[in-house]
Amino acid sequence: MRTALVIGTGLIGTSAALALTGRGVTVHLVDHDPEQARTAAALGAGTDQAPAEPVDLAIVAAPPALVAGVLADVMGRRLARGYIDVASVKGGPRRELEARGLDLSAYIGTHPMSGREKSGPLAGTADLFEGRPWVLTPTRDTDTEVLNLALELVSHCRAVPVVMDADAHDRAVALVSHMPHLVSSMVAARLEHAEEAAVRLCGQGIRDVTRIAASDPRMWIDILSANPGPVADLLTDVAADLEETVRALRALQSSDEDKRREGGTGIADVLRRGNAGQVRVPGKHGSAPRAYETVAVLIDDQPGQLARIFADAERAGVNVEDVRIEHATGQQAGLVQLMVEPRSAAALTAALREWGWAIRQ
Ligand SMILES: NC(=O)c1ccc[n+]([C@@H]2O[C@H](COP(=O)([O-])OP(=O)(O)OC[C@H]3O[C@@H](n4cnc5c(N)ncnc54)[C@H](O)[C@@H]3O)[C@@H](O)[C@H]2O)c1
Numbered sequence: 001m002r003t004a005l006v007i008g009t010g011l012i013g014t015s016a017a018l019a020l021t022g023r024g025v026t027v028h029l030v031d032h033d034p035e036q037a038r039t040a041a042a043l044g045a046g047t048d049q050a051p052a053e054p055v056d057l058a059i060v061a062a063p064p065a066l067v068a069g070v071l072a073d074v075m076g077r078r079l080a081r082g083y084i085d086v087a088s089v090k091g092g093p094r095r096e097l098e099a100r101g102l103d104l105s106a107y108i109g110t111h112p113m114s115g116r117e118k119s120g121p122l123a124g125t126a127d128l129f130e131g132r133p134w135v136l137t138p139t140r141d142t143d144t145e146v147l148n149l150a151l152e153l154v155s156h157c158r159a160v161p162v163v164m165d166a167d168a169h170d171r172a173v174a175l176v177s178h179m180p181h182l183v184s185s186m187v188a189a190r191l192e193h194a195e196e197a198a199v200r201l202c203g204q205g206i207r208d209v210t211r212i213a214a215s216d217p218r219m220w221i222d223i224l225s226a227n228p229g230p231v232a233d234l235l236t237d238v239a240a241d242l243e244e245t246v247r248a249l250r251a252l253q254s255s256d257e258d259k260r261r262e263g264g265t266g267i268a269d270v271l272r273r274g275n276a277g278q279v280r281v282p283g284k285h286g287s288a289p290r291a292y293e294t295v296a297v298l299i300d301d302q303p304g305q306l307a308r309i310f311a312d313a314e315r316a317g318v319n320v321e322d323v324r325i326e327h328a329t330g331q332q333a334g335l336v337q338l339m340v341e342p343r344s345a346a347a348l349t350a351a352l353r354e355w356g357w358a359i360r361q
């Protein structure tokens with residue numbers, strides 16, 4: 001691929017454009033708000049000048065409800081050899097395009113399974129998709145050349161291509177993205193009117209559970225409106241679990257010993273099933289989750305501290321597999337948790353301690 005056109009230069013469009021530009025592709029950027037395209041261009045994602053001739057691949061990264069209309073427009077103007085969108089839902093946009101009577105041989109619906117709770121070009125990063133699944137939904141009518149262009153994009157973004165049927169995709173993301181998003185919002189909603197004395201105690205647990213609740217509601221209304229059935233079915237199952245759990249907790253309040261035992265069994269059951277589901281969440285690069293050991297380092301909230309820790313880990317010959325940072329409330333300090341292979345943990349701890357880092361258990 002030599003040239004691409006990104007339409008919608010928000011978080012996803014800018015991230016893809018940054019990755020493509022980094023691999024030598026000439027990327028043209030357009031947005032319904034020209035200021036967003038200018039910002040993406042200023043970040044090094046490409047040029048906001050229109051292409052003089054059709055590009056190899058047009059990537060539509062507009063909000064889900066607008067995707068079919070934008071695609072129909074760019075396909076009608078023959079702006080590219082191949083067309084993809086990156087919307088979080090796949091069945092609806094395809095049906096809308098079919099209803100418009102368009103020839104869809106040059107189109108593939110796609111969905112990178114990576115994002116952030118932040119929107120706009122400033123949130124974009126070239127490595128956003130690295131190691132993440134990127135779903136492609138070709139049909140038997142799809143041009144091979146267009147499928148190859150889409151695969152090249154996925155490869156430039158260092159993502160992992162996964163081919164699926166559009167409706168199967170929508171059912172799958174209802175489980176792994178859309179239902180969890182609503183549950184996160186519902187947990188976060190409990191905090192809206194909570195007492196400050198409670199809210200100030202927020203630790204990492206609630207941060208993990210509520211991060212995605214900070215996402216743009218307009219985008220999520222589009223997503224959920226395009227996939228209501230599968231999400232409602234899953235929430236019905238969650239509601240049944242909630243009911244069981246409330247019953248078990250009430251039983252734990254009982255003065256009757258048998259009832260308390262029953263309650264304990266009910267709670268243990270939901271926690272056990274949670275463990276069993278959680279271990280199925282794939283680890284980094286889609287591989288099976290691995291047990292890493294954590295080396296925890298207390299740092300001052302000063303510029304450059306993180307870069308120095310990573311440089312020291314490299315100096316110690318240890319690969320950091322994952323990292324998590326906890327900011328201590330009201331203090332200029334943070335706890336950096338470096339996840340490493342168990343066999344490297346002792347060596348890294350010793351090296352960092354020797355080089356003056358404050359190691360915490
Ligand atoms: N945010 C995520 O985590 C995530 C992850 C994977 C896929 N997606 C999908 O990617 C797409 C973009 O999401 P985002 O998070 O980048 O949103 P965003 O709000 O950051 O960016 C969307 C951009 O589209 C522009 N836009 C709106 N209408 C347009 C139009 N008619 N023509 C051209 N541009 C238009 C907006 O001005 C904005 O710059 C959505 O379809 C979303 O479902 C999002």
Ligand SMILES: O=C(O)C(=O)C[C@]1(C(=O)O)C=C[C@@H](O)C=C1
Pocket residue numbers: 087088112113114115116117118176177178212
């Ligand atoms: O990590 C996040 O912030 C996301 O919400 C990303 C996430 C997800 O659910 O994994 C959200 C919606 C997208 O369609 C794809 C990815």
